Amino acid sequence: MSLLNETHDPALKSWVEQANQPGSDFPIQNLPFGRYRRIGANDDFKIGVAIGDQILDLQGTGLIESPDMNALMALDTAARLRLRRDISGGLAQGSAQQQVWSKLLTPQSAAEMAVPCRIGDYTDFYTGIHHATSVGKLFRPDQPLMPNYKWVPIGYHGRSSSIRVSGQTFRRPRGQTKASDAAQPSIGPSRRLDYELELGYFVGRGNELGQPVSIEDAENHLFGVTLLNDWSARDIQAWEYQPLGPFLSKNFASTVSPWLVTTEALAPFRTALTRPEGDPQPLPYLDGDFNRKAGMFDIMLEVLILTERMAKAGLPPERLTLGNAGTAAYWTAAQLLTHHTVNGCNLQSGDLLGSGTLSGPAANEAGSLLELTEGGKKSISLANGEERTFLEDGDAMILRGWCERPGAARIGLGEVRGTVLA
Amino acid sequence: MSLLNETHDPALKSWVEQANQPGSDFPIQNLPFGRYRRIGANDDFKIGVAIGDQILDLQGTGLIESPDMNALMALDTAARLRLRRDISGGLAQGSAQQQVWSKLLTPQSAAEMAVPCRIGDYTDFYTGIHHATSVGKLFRPDQPLMPNYKWVPIGYHGRSSSIRVSGQTFRRPRGQTKASDAAQPSIGPSRRLDYELELGYFVGRGNELGQPVSIEDAENHLFGVTLLNDWSARDIQAWEYQPLGPFLSKNFASTVSPWLVTTEALAPFRTALTRPEGDPQPLPYLDGDFNRKAGMFDIMLEVLILTERMAKAGLPPERLTLGNAGTAAYWTAAQLLTHHTVNGCNLQSGDLLGSGTLSGPAANEAGSLLELTEGGKKSISLANGEERTFLEDGDAMILRGWCERPGAARIGLGEVRGTVLA
Known part of the structure; x- marks a missing residue:
């Protein structure tokens, strides 16, 4: 694919050996951005690039001028490609920068991470068609998918x-x-607490209101992708969500x-958007050539x-x-972004x-307990003999993601972990 | 009511005559905060206090140190009361500050206003029970109100x-x-564009996540109150909102x-929260003595x-x-805030x-065209012979609000104006 350049070459190695x-x-083909500081230090968070088990202080390299991740994310495509080439070049074996840059490394084990950018607005979509179908079945056995599902990228x-960032406890x-x-509702701790396996798509350059x-x-x-756990309290959701959608069932933690x-x-792991035979084609504003051929990401x-x-x-966990994001999603990230702005709504860098x-x-690819336990009707058994229908106090949930295929370097998303407290 | 002090005295006058x-x-009993700069100047926005037809530069008085409205809003109750007393004292007839402060005035007609603070998150509730009933009737004649309505302050x-601030065009x-x-959806300009008459309640001091x-x-x-027009595209809303609520039908402009x-x-205009005979009492976490006696605002x-x-x-318009906010709303602002945080969700200053x-x-107190025209079925006639079912290009909507009663000074909210472009 024409998106690929020398920074994707699987033969490329870094002088950071663990990479x-x-x-x-x-590996050196990944080069994701995050915000970090040394554990225990009260410093401001800096922008770092993960390389193997280390973090490179990006401002220290002189390649960026500010510690503002949102400003970095707002760069145009050409500037982003230049930055990637420069980081890749500096971290590659034989680089002239090795001596200087090796002093800019912090072990990931010694770093505290922050939410990677300032998130102005957060929109959650509903692109998992198998999830929408399974959940819909629990409520509407005769019509699991709403009539709008295959036309509108549903979101709220x-x-x-x-x-919060990985490591969150709540x-x-x-x-x-x-x-x-019951004759009337009552107030108390949620008894049907769940996780949701999602990808987080982050906006790079924004658009003006009305454009x-x-x-x-x-x-x-x-701009890029993270893992996202959209914790959900199913019992609160069931009682509150009509007619305006989920609210307190979601906003206690993500x-x-x-x-x-x-x-x-992720360029080497783009795949085609295919729709099952008989499904409607997207309306023209959601249908583009590149999007059809390469709009999806093949992420495990x-x-x-x-x-x-x-x-x-x-x-161990x-x-x-x-499962795989490419077979789970009905809409591409680009379609979500275009749909979000079709009415003129403005997205901002970091959204x-x-x-x-x-x-x-x-069934064993389900991304929530609601699906795995069929709405809490049957429990799942863990190897140590414990059973779960929904989450119990002390449960930690870990989501991991990665891309792998022959002829390309592995690209990992790392992990997101969160723990339920009493 | 014990909330009142000398700053509410209706006999109090300002040396700014127009007040x-x-x-x-x-008037001097109001003293609302906003962010302004001189029209045409490229200065940063400053915090001002409206007094009559003038704006007082608050930082110029030395009473605050920073132009950050969110920081001002985060002050605790005692500090807010002190600030109000100091501003009131300085603007009162006979004040020693008159000579200095009179140089800190800008005519409102010469000022450009900004959104009054940095709004991190925006939550829209559904407290208008007559609105919820009328709209519900259009969709579900047999059950206009959902079973949760009188228990849960519904929001999203x-x-x-x-x-954007008053003056917005979109x-x-x-x-x-x-x-x-139609067999399938299509894309095009909304044909059922509407306004919604709302109050905006702004959060002062925030709360920690989990508290x-x-x-x-x-x-x-x-912290306080503004007017809010929640523009709504009814045709987009009808097709998109199941099952996760309104999205693109709302987010193009507010x-x-x-x-x-x-x-x-607003202290002199607090009124009791009364529920119709036979309605359930709020669950204990939403029920407080002060809230019951004085939780509502009597705002026209x-x-x-x-x-x-x-x-x-x-x-003229x-x-x-x-209508009146106190008879339109089923839940108080305090109940919304408490409900929003009952699950641990954190509110931040300026939300x-x-x-x-x-x-x-x-019927003639309806806050939207959807209600006034019964879902677009009957048009309304204007004095110049024009008819409306929904908004047409070039229409400007103006919302105004004020409090008045014998024995108290009038407190105005000003107005919010917005115009639909083609």
């Missing part, structure tokens, strides 16, 4: 203020719920992974759980599901667009 | 980035719509008035239209409706909570 290990999330506004939310056989972004231009406004993996890094997605009991016993829960077509 | 005129929105997240939004008899705000403490976190009228200024609300034809003919459309119980 060359097979299985590393952050989320809450920015409660988005108290089980309280809220109003109403049992179907839609065409599908052809949309990729120029996308967790993102710390590394913005750029669309440049994994969900793991580490219960408090497992952690105390020294057991246990995989709940493994977050959630993909919605990315459940695959198979 | 003493009957009918002024901004809105879009911060497209909020292009008629495009979007997907589907006629009920709910009790109903007793909620008033300490409320307009606020420039002056933050503080809860201190007026909607006017100025069509392009009227403007060209030199006609024509009133569409006149905006929309009241939802405040339609009164009578």
